[in-house]
Amino acid sequence: MKANYGYADGSGEYFITIDTDVCDGCGECARVCPSSLFEVAPDDYDQVVARVKEKLTRSVGVLCPGYERCRDKVPDCHAVCRVGAISHSW
Amino acid sequence: MITAGVDVGSLSGKAVVLDDNRLVSWGLVPTGPDSAETAKEAMDIALQKGNLSLDRIEFVVSTGYGRVVVPFAQRNVTEISCHAKGANYFFPGARTILDMGGQDCKAIRCDANGKVVNFAMNDKCAAGAGRSMEVMADLLQIPLDEIGPRSLQLDQGEVAVSSTCTVFAKSEVLAHVRQGAPTNDILAGLCAALASRVYGLLRRVGIEPEFVISGGIGKNVGVVTRVEQKVGLEANICFEPQIVGAVGAAIFARDTLVKQKKPAAAR
Incomplete structure (x- = not known):
């Protein structure tokens, strides 16, 4: 499943996408994210995968500067994800 | 196997009773300030229409905004998964x-x-x-x-x-x-x-x-x-587009129950 967490508003589209078909739930993204956006938990189909914390999905555009800008502060979520499950729309 | 799904939305509460794959009854009420109460009201209507009591329901799954506060639900599932399941029920x-x-x-x-x-x-x-x-x-x-x-x-x-x-x-x-x-x-x-x-x-x-x-x-x-x-x-x-999520929840309830019963039978 491609899970898009985020929203679109007047200023743009802010979605963090997690591909749960490849995510192995290692939790590295949760460890390195400076804004602690991620958590690892069982989804509705009992698969343990990373997700954006439910309370934070409406503020990802504010809490996350976007992949391009976060990249300088390595390690970022894309870099630590061995399976490449995470992508950003901005 | 009788299961139920309760969908507490932002504006309305929905409850559906399912007997295996048959839609028995459903209830639809406006959401009040107390989500637990809304869930109960919707459930009561569904039970009344189906001539059932809550103790006959083997498993209840809740969904929607208020899904974590439904007192009689054994599991909660996100509305995304429930809507997909419900839509699949009406239109395979x-x-x-x-x-x-x-x-x-x-x-x-x-x-x-x-x-x-x-x-x-x-x-x-x-x-x-x-x-x-x-x-x-x-x-x-x-x-x-x-x-x-x-x-x-x-x-x-x-x-x-x-x-x-x-x-x-x-x-x-x-x-x-x-x-x-x-x-x-x-x-x-x-x-x-x-x-x-x-x-x-x-x-x-x-x-x-x-x-x-x-x-x-x-x-x-x-x-x-x-x-x-x-x-x-x-x-x-479908004939009542507002209950799709609750139908999905009831199907999740049935699937969870089947999964729980399976290991017991194998023992």
Whole structure:
């Protein structure tokens, strides 16, 4: 499943996408994210995968500067994800 | 095997009783300040219609905004997964689902088993969702269920409503009213604005036939027609689009129960 967490508003589209078909739930993204956006938990189909914390999905555009800008502060979520499950729309 | 699904939405509470795969009964109530109470009210109506009592229900799954506070539910599942399952129940060929609810809209793509493949949800603000339609109906003083039909009977031509925010759109609509724009044309603009908003969400997940619309706005023919035009597919809408999520929850309840019983039988 491609899970898009985020929203679109007047200023743009802010979605963090997690591909749960490849995510192995290692939790590295949760460890390195400076804004602690991620958590690892069982989804509705009992698969343990990373997700954006439910309370934070409406503020990802504010809490996350976007992949391009976060990249300088390595390690970022894309870099630590061995399976490449995470992508950003901005 | 009798199971139930309860969907506590932002504007209405839904409960569905399922006997194996047969839809026994359902209840629909407006959401009150107490979500637990709303869930109970909806459940009581469904039980009464089905001539059942709560102790006959073997497993209850809750979903929706208020899913964590339903006292009699054994499990809660996100509304995304429930809508996909529910749409699959009514239309087994469903691959793309658009749920337009009271305060948010969700675009979901699922597989042949009703399992979610891709989803996007816009719940940051209620602009262009059911609640904003209620606000506009109130403002223009016309019954909610007339918005759809009237928006399709244009007088002079559609009036553009550019604001996405309900509060700003409200002032925009008022300005149109003062300039003497016909109500039907304003309604057309509102329905068109909503349709283009949800179309953006649908494009994000990708559109594949068959297309299903669920949620309260599924009853608004003005929005549905315009979404169909943009998508280029006819929308499948069940007899009561508001209960799709609750039906999905009841199916999750049945599947969970089957899974729980299986290891016991194998022992």
